[in-house]
Amino acid sequence: MSKPKLLLHICCAPCSASAVTALKDGCDISFYWFNPNIYDEEEYRKRKESAVKYAAFSGVKFLEEENFIYDYSSWKDRSKEICSLCYEIRLEKTALFAKNNGFDYFSTSLLSSPYQKHSLVKDTAEKFSKRFDVKFLYKDFRDGFYEGKNLLRRQGYYMQKYCACDKSYRERQLKIKNEN
Numbered sequence: 040m041s042k043p044k045l046l047l048h049i050c051c052a053p054c055s056a057s058a059v060t061a062l063k064d065g066c067d068i069s070f071y072w073f074n075p076n077i078y079d080e081e082e083y084r085k086r087k088e089s090a091v092k093y094a095a096f097s098g099v100k101f102l103e104e105e106n107f108i109y110d111y112s113s114w115k116d117r118s119k120e121i122c123s124l125c126y127e128i129r130l131e132k133t134a135l136f137a138k139n140n141g142f143d144y145f146s147t148s149l150l151s152s153p154y155q156k157h158s159l160v161k162d163t164a165e166k167f168s169k170r171f172d173v174k175f176l177y178k179d180f181r182d183g184f185y186e187g188k189n190l191l192r193r194q195g196y197y198m199q200k201y202c203a204c205d206k207s208y209r210e211r212q213l214k215i216k217n218e219n
């Protein structure tokens with residue numbers, strides 16, 4: 040019997056490792072890359088390259104929006120409710136892509152990070168699941184987060200130092216400054 044087709048939104052390679060471990064035996068996984076929230080372009084390129092490399096290593100297809108052009112300014116100005124908007128933008132596209140491309144389910148690596156707002160990620164995905172009539176596969180991947188991340192660290196994958204947006208970048212810089 041063939042496995043159900045799952046579109047897994049991947050925010051970065053380290054966060055996706057625990058989701059891949061949890062899902063690979065039961066699902067035919069494809070990665071979906073859509074992360075316009077990453078600041079800046081150089082950081083975007085590093086995270087994407089790392090995700091592409093991890094897809095090849097895991098034997099998973101890497102999919103993305105065909106005509107996407109990185110433009111951080113257009114993303115940043117859209118709302119002040121920044122984390123909720125950040126989840127909405129990415130999960131709406133993921134659900135729609137899953138629906139339009141014949142996937143049985145969609146899910147996201149955002150559910151693996153203990154640094155994300157887990158319930159808000161889940162609620163947002165459920166909202167778009169209903170809106171586009173495509174199933175959302177919910178699983179709490181947080182248990183395997185550090186194990187997956189450390190495995191990729193040992194294998195030399197790029198490890199980001201902040202969540203993604205310019206605000207999280209500035210917060211990280213401030214923390215470093217205060218520690219010195």
Ligand code: SF4
Nearest residue numbers: 121122125202203204
């Ligand atoms: S902190 Fe992370 S989740 Fe929140 S807006 Fe920034 S990049 Fe998105």
